[in-house]
Amino acid sequence: MEFWIIVTGALVATACGILGCFLVLRRMSLIGDAISHSVLPGIVIAFMMSGSRDSLAMLLGASVLGLVTVFLIQLFQQSGVQADASIGVVFTALFAVGVVLVSLNARQVDLDLDCVLFGEIAYVHWNTMSVFGIDGVPKAVWILGITLLAIFLVIGLFYKQFKLCAFDPAMALACGIPVALFHYLLMGLVSMTTVASFESVGAILVVGMLIVPAATAYLLTERLSIMILYSVLIGITCAVLGYYAAAWLDASIAGMMVTVAGLLFVVALIFSPSHGLLMRWVKRRRLVGVEA
């Protein structure tokens, strides 16, 4: 059982780690936050329409809402609303609609709001699904696996486009790269990942997995490909350490995973050989020493 919890955590970490790098570099970390909240009405509507906690329907509903979120944020910005304000307006309003929908349908809907927000990775292995005759694999692992496969495929095929769009969108556009398409593709993947992860780590903590390992990796390297690799490795480390720390302290597993991520970030911030506070301090001291 602990095996599947760690596998689930590692899958979330890998998917989020890859996408998070692009979000952090495009200074759109908060869009990840926004999407993870505003998918709630999508999940509820999909749930009401399909009448079951069928994850595929929810995945679809949430992905649509994710794209709606990004579209609305873009629209408001173009109409002259400030960037942070338009993100704030869109995601809180959509999230609120989701909360209302859940409360309205509380009796028919067996959808635990706490579970949507915080997830419960500890129960992952209770909900198994048989696919292609393979039994005993948790449903979350299947869904996360498929999501991760989609991420590998899309980012792998179009790595150069995503990279150029992140570094210099004007140049990308001038080269004929459909920047808007890749923007929505990335956002679609973020929505998908958020929903795929929400059962295990929850909507709020998935933001942590999207941003913190990527922000940590950013401090440790000066190559995008290496940054993505580090981000994934850091995420997986958080999943493993987080699980055992939670088991030891008898605390929330998902909470512990992101707490570990936060701690690793602080370690990198202080001790990174290139960007770290300590190295900068040492260099400054040396400079002063030379001049004195």
Next chain:
Amino acid sequence: MNQRNRGSEVSPLTVEGLTVAYQKKPVLRNVSFEVPEGKLIGIIGPNGAGKSTMIKAILGLLPRVSGETEIYGRPYKEMRRKVGYVPQRESVDWDFPTNALDVVMMGRYGHLGWFKRPGAKEREIAMDCLRKVGMADYAHRQISQLSGGQQQRVFLARALAQNADLYFMDEPFVGVDAMTERAIITLLNELKAQGKTVLVVHHDLATVKEYFDWVMLLNVEMVAYGPTEDVFTKSLLHQTYGGRLAVFDHEDEAILVDSR
């Protein structure tokens, strides 16, 4: 590499009635011109004259209200590979995790199509371009560790890697050291010698006569356009800059100071 057997009468760039507006306020009004092949052309005008806007509109980066543009007689969409672009240096995040060589290789992305990945050939071209701007030693340097002038030269190398026939450069001389300025001007003349056409947004009026064959004076509308000796005159400059221009006569040479 350079088989240039186009009809010589086709202009690298024709612009007809180009108007661009930000929220209904026109920032570029009804601009028309035709660019002669193999010339260095300076685009001059005060701040907010629409110089960068014009380039971006031609490249399809900004929506236009009206106007037609053609690159070698065809729409830009079909001619992207003939066009190289050097955006303003501040337009990108220099803390991006990448090195100089990698940035220059991005100049090849447009030639690679949807799925092909940059490989050894692209690396070779990029190295060559870095060499041309005197930056070969910095190929593996992280871009945030380069000086402003070095960053500008990396951008220039990236444009070279595009191997275009028509170049747009947005203020390449702003905030660079003397060495970079010389490197850029040498490069511009090399491009010209290869029969390429370069449009440069430029601020320093003191160097216009020395650098450019043709000049465009722009202030929302086109004020004047033609060979430098005909267009770069005191009266036309006054017309372009209005009262914001101080002109000092120094012996025979008119030294012009843009007093922004």
